[in-house]
Amino acid sequence: MALTLQVDSLRQVTVVACKGVIVFGQESDCLRAKVKELLRQKDSSPPVTAPSPVPSASFVLDLSQVQYIDSGGLGALVAVLTSARAAGGDLRLTGMNERVARVLKTTRLDRVFRTHSSVEVAVNAFHARATVQK
Amino acid sequence: MKSEPASQVPSRVLIVEDEPSMRTLLHKILAGAGFTVEEAGDGVEGLERLTRHDFDVVLLDVWMPRMNGLEVLSELHRRGSNQRVILMTADHAPETLLRAVREQASLYISKPFSSEELLGTIHKVLACPVQPAIEVLSAKPDWVQLLVPCQPEVVDRIQSFLMGLDADLPLQIRESLGHAFHELLLNAIEWGGKFDPNLKVHVACLRTKRMIMYRIADPGAGFRFDSLKHAAVNNPEEGSLEHLKVREEKGLRPGGFGILMTRFMVDELLYNEKQNEVIFIKYLD
Numbered sequence: 001m002a003l004t005l006q007v008d009s010l011r012q013v014t015v016v017a018c019k020g021v022i023v024f025g026q027e028s029d030c031l032r033a034k035v036k037e038l039l040r041q042k043d044s045s046p047p048v049t050a051p052s053p054v055p056s057a058s059f060v061l062d063l064s065q066v067q068y069i070d071s072g073g074l075g076a077l078v079a080v081l082t083s084a085r086a087a088g089g090d091l092r093l094t095g096m097n098e099r100v101a102r103v104l105k106t107t108r109l110d111r112v113f114r115t116h117s118s119v120e121v122a123v124n125a126f127h128a129r130a131t132v133q134k
Numbered sequence: 135m136k137s138e139p140a141s142q143v144p145s146r147v148l149i150v151e152d153e154p155s156m157r158t159l160l161h162k163i164l165a166g167a168g169f170t171v172e173e174a175g176d177g178v179e180g181l182e183r184l185t186r187h188d189f190d191v192v193l194l195d196v197w198m199p200r201m202n203g204l205e206v207l208s209e210l211h212r213r214g215s216n217q218r219v220i221l222m223t224a225d226h227a228p229e230t231l232l233r234a235v236r237e238q239a240s241l242y243i244s245k246p247f248s249s250e251e252l253l254g255t256i257h258k259v260l261a262c263p264v265q266p267a268i269e270v271l272s273a274k275p276d277w278v279q280l281l282v283p284c285q286p287e288v289v290d291r292i293q294s295f296l297m298g299l300d301a302d303l304p305l306q307i308r309e310s311l312g313h314a315f316h317e318l319l320l321n322a323i324e325w326g327g328k329f330d331p332n333l334k335v336h337v338a339c340l341r342t343k344r345m346i347m348y349r350i351a352d353p354g355a356g357f358r359f360d361s362l363k364h365a366a367v368n369n370p371e372e373g374s375l376e377h378l379k380v381r382e383e384k385g386l387r388p389g390g391f392g393i394l395m396t397r398f399m400v401d402e403l404l405y406n407e408k409q410n411e412v413i414f415i416k417y418l419d
Contacts, residue, residue: 002254002257002258020254023316024286024320024389025286026261068313070313070316070317070320070392070395071317071320071389071390071391071392071395072320072387072389074389074391074395075387075388075389075390075391076388078375078378078388079388082378082388099309102398103395106394106395106397106398107366107374107391107394107395108366108369108371108374109374109391111374112374112375
């Protein structure tokens with residue numbers, strides 16, 4: 001498989017760093033399965049003492065090491081977005097190279113996804129939104 | 135930090151390469167990635183090892199003394215072997231690449247390559263337990279014609295060889311051609327051929343001084359654009375995800391962006407009346 005995923009947590013936001021290509025087949029399936037698994041874990045984890053300021057289903061996909069996304073990969077990104085929003089959270093994208101950004105633009109998905117220049121900025125955006133909504 | 139487990143590790147890789155320094159480097163990379171590695175210094179030694187032992191994949195150089203890589207491929211093909219072989223070469227001559235396709239090489243990797251490219255290519259080949267056979271109908275560099283089974287694994291394989299034929303073109307053109315080809319061949323295999331390995335897709339690539347043209351003809355009954363409600367190409371300007379509701383109702387995987395993407399990558403995109411054949415053109419001047 002030409003995609004590896006690393007999962008981290010930064011200020012209550014789940015950051016999934018993708019490396020490789022997100023394309024039809026194993027790669028797309030793996031990304032969708034990973035996010036579903038993370039959502040299930042969050043559902044079943046015991047309540048924390050201090051409530052999180054951001055929804056538990058808040059995800060950042062770090063695409064800075066993704067060379068390419070095909071139509072199947074776009075489908076996987078949309079599926080992840082749908083899952084996150086259905087669970088009360090959201091998905092933000094960071095680090096897209098020119099090629100990936102062009103694919104999002106030509107498919108008009110740049111209007112659907114919130115994109116940021118870095119993981120830090122994306123995480124900050126989640127917290128800023130949470131503050132505004134309080 | 136939690137890391138995704140590495141994909142399945144194969145037991146054995148054979149490196150057939152006459153450059154000792156290259157062999158050593160490849161051995162180090164592969165052993166470091168968990169493979170069991172053996173080496174051969176030329177084609178004759180490589181064939182001897184392949185006769186005596188089983189390997190999951192062979193990394194095969196092209197130009198070697200005594201017996202070159204293409205001759206090794208021919209001999210394996212003659213024996214009816216299903217050995218998975220990755221051809222490594224800095225030689226982008228169309229004749230070399232087309233002969234490699236004819237002799238059923240699994241994939242082609244262009245030297246120089248990074249360790250990540252190498253490992254990615256090996257994992258890709260190992261993910262496909264049975265290598266689909268590609269029939270070469272025409273192997274002229276300016277007129278390539280292939281008959282390929284409707285299996286998704288075939289897409290990367292053909293793409294790697296055909297894009298190798300365009301190695302002299304600027305990167306952006308090669309990428310656009312590669313991505314357009316990827317999307318449309320996958321569509322043909324999925325929608326026209328229903329992933330049935332007994333059905334075939336015709337692929338043709340014609341190159342002139344001023345353009346490159348691809349034709350992909352699938353075995354399906356065709357479609358009508360106005361009935362493609364599950365494709366992003368029919369979405370209204372303000373609704374980028376409208377088609378996904380239809381896909382969900384039909385139980386289709388999320389996707390449907392292929393034709394929309396392709397329109398922006400090529401200069402011409404034409405379908406026949408039944409719409410089971412598509413042609414795309416990229417102008418070179």
